[in-house]
Amino acid sequence: MPRETFQQELDGLIEDVYELGAEVEASLQKMVKAMEGRDAEAARAELGVDLRYKARGMDIERECMILQARQAPVARDLRLLYTVQSVTNHLVRSGTLSEHICQAIAETADCEREEDLETALVEMARTARNVFDEGLEVFRGHDIEAARDLQAKDDKVDLLYSEAMNLIANPSEGGGGDPEWRMRAALMVHYLERISDHGVDIGGSTVFLVTGQRIEDAMQQYLDRESGEE
Amino acid sequence: MDTEKIREEQGLSEVSGDQREARRGGDGASAGGAPTLGMKIEGLSAFYGSFEALKDVSIDIQANKVTALIGPSGCGKSTFIRCLNRMHEVVPGARAEGRVMLGDRDIYARGSDPVVIRRRVGMVFQKPNPFSKSVYENVAWGARINGYKGDMDELVERSLKHAALWEEVKDRLRESGHGLSGGQQQRLCIARTLAVEPEVILMDEPASALDPVSTQKIEDTMEQLKQEYTVVIVTHNMQQAARISDFTGFFFIENMGDPGRLWEFDETEKMFSNPERKETEDYVTGRFG
Numbered sequence: 379m380p381r382e383t384f385q386q387e388l389d390g391l392i393e394d395v396y397e398l399g400a401e402v403e404a405s406l407q408k409m410v411k412a413m414e415g416r417d418a419e420a421a422r423a424e425l426g427v428d429l430r431y432k433a434r435g436m437d438i439e440r441e442c443m444i445l446q447a448r449q450a451p452v453a454r455d456l457r458l459l460y461t462v463q464s465v466t467n468h469l470v471r472s473g474t475l476s477e478h479i480c481q482a483i484a485e486t487a488d489c490e491r492e493e494d495l496e497t498a499l500v501e502m503a504r505t506a507r508n509v510f511d512e513g514l515e516v517f518r519g520h521d522i523e524a525a526r527d528l529q530a531k532d533d534k535v536d537l538l539y540s541e542a543m544n545l546i547a548n549p550s551e552g553g554g555g556d557p558e559w560r561m562r563a564a565l566m567v568h569y570l571e572r573i574s575d576h577g578v579d580i581g582g583s584t585v586f587l588v589t590g591q592r593i594e595d596a597m598q599q600y601l602d603r604e605s606g607e608e
Numbered sequence: 609m610d611t612e613k614i615r616e617e618q619g620l621s622e623v624s625g626d627q628r629e630a631r632r633g634g635d636g637a638s639a640g641g642a643p644t645l646g647m648k649i650e651g652l653s654a655f656y657g658s659f660e661a662l663k664d665v666s667i668d669i670q671a672n673k674v675t676a677l678i679g680p681s682g683c684g685k686s687t688f689i690r691c692l693n694r695m696h697e698v699v700p701g702a703r704a705e706g707r708v709m710l711g712d713r714d715i716y717a718r719g720s721d722p723v724v725i726r727r728r729v730g731m732v733f734q735k736p737n738p739f740s741k742s743v744y745e746n747v748a749w750g751a752r753i754n755g756y757k758g759d760m761d762e763l764v765e766r767s768l769k770h771a772a773l774w775e776e777v778k779d780r781l782r783e784s785g786h787g788l789s790g791g792q793q794q795r796l797c798i799a800r801t802l803a804v805e806p807e808v809i810l811m812d813e814p815a816s817a818l819d820p821v822s823t824q825k826i827e828d829t830m831e832q833l834k835q836e837y838t839v840v841i842v843t844h845n846m847q848q849a850a851r852i853s854d855f856t857g858f859f860f861i862e863n864m865g866d867p868g869r870l871w872e873f874d875e876t877e878k879m880f881s882n883p884e885r886k887e888t889e890d891y892v893t894g895r896f897g
Contacts, residue, residue, distance in 0.1 A: 381893070381894045381895060384894075450846075450847055451893070452846065452850065452880040452881070452892050452893060453880060453881060453882065453883055453889045453892050453893050454889055454893060455893050456880075456881060457881070457882070589882075590881060590882025591882075
């Protein structure tokens with residue numbers, strides 16, 4: 379097959395992204411468990427992953443640049459390299475956010491909490507992790523139909539975001555928990571919302587990889603087609 | 609009816625001095641000058657004897673744009689562009705069917721003069737082929753035999769400037785064209801083509817025999833040329849097609865022995881980022897074969 383070496387290099391690059399994705403997934407899993415169990419030790423164990431992910435991300439980015447310089451990719455090869463860089467960025471950012479959340483969990487372990495807010499936070503963490511996992515699964519399987527469903531799933535995270543922010547802004551009388559924890563909860567809510575967005579964007583990048591279309595354009599075409607059929 | 613009258617009726621007569629002046633002063637189709645013409649090809653098939661080399665090609669070549677033609681060897685790209693100025697029929701037994709419109713005139717219509725067509729649709733070949741004459745005469749010769757009555761020195765200078773060669777040869781105009789480097793010779797051939805003031809310039813792998821620096825100069829020249837001319841280029845260099853062209857056509861032969869076909873034609877940006885057909889994508893990404 380022509381360009382066999384180039385194909386092997388691309389395959390190796392994708393494998394690197396899959397590995398990074400699996401590690402970030404595992405980090406998110408640990409973060410959610412630490413939050414569910416108020417487990418400061420488990421959360422502390424995650425501190426430092428951010429540097430590792432950033433280094434891995436830079437390695438992948440460097441390899442993409444070398445392949446672009448040496449192989450002058452076009453069409454699907456070019457889309458693949460662009461997507462690899464984009465997905466890697468989303469993975470690294472999600473890993474960083476996960477570490478920030480773990481740090482907040484570790485540093486507020488002894489704080490008094492408000493039950494309703496904590497329940498909303500945990501629910502949001504589970505949902506955001508699921509959206510992220512599904513985004514990664516879309517990338518692994520090139521499942522662009524599933525990518526189109528991700529946005530709806532992210533809407534649930536956005537609802538939980540509003541609910542949690544409402545609870546933060548309007549604490550129950552005498553039971554709002556420590557101010558330190560409430561402040562950290564606001565940050566965690568924001569980080570979780572971003573993690574979910576990264577999952578959606580990984581799906582969107584996959585749509586571009588497979589079809590060459592931005593997901594927004596693809597969605598618009600889909601809606602136009604649907605309305606035309608009615 | 610005499611030949612000139614037929615040419616006039618076919619819209620293929622010599623461009624008048626006024627029209628030439630208008631084209632020089634204008635920027636292609638705008639600025640009030642005579643507009644540069646595009647070409648519209650409808651159902652073009654080309655034959656060498658009984659062998660059909662090219663089948664049913666229809667394509668719009670837009671004025672003041674660079675159109676690149678790519679595809680594997682033997683798929684009919686060169687045959688195709690040779691049909692665009694009736695050079696195909698120079699090969700014994702070769703013929704073409706279909707319509708090739710230059711503006712609103714079919715260059716294959718009865719009575720149209722191939723010599724006039726070839727002046728209006730000029731061609732630059734793969735290997736530079738200057739005449740055994742001086743640099744000046746190489747450029748002036750075509751215009752002179754076409755009866756050019758204007759200022760020949762001005763025409764030569766302008767043509768060499770358009771071909772981005774003037775600065776390199778202005779002090780060597782009386783020296784032989786063969787004394788120039790390969791890249792300079794190719795630009796001299798471009799200047800020679802420009803001197804007869806064509807509307808369309810066909811280039812058949814014009815940089816394939818040149819080093820990267822000369823190639824870059826030819827590519828830069830093309831960016832300037834399209835301001836005033838319609839350019840069609842055959843190239844095997846994918847990156848060159850991606851760099852210089854506005855539109856790209858991919859020619860392809862599906863099975864050995866079949867005629868070549870225009871497989872996909874689109875804006876270059878689309879062809880090199882997200883082509884519609886698998887064969888195109890395989891070819892541009894180097895997965896072909």
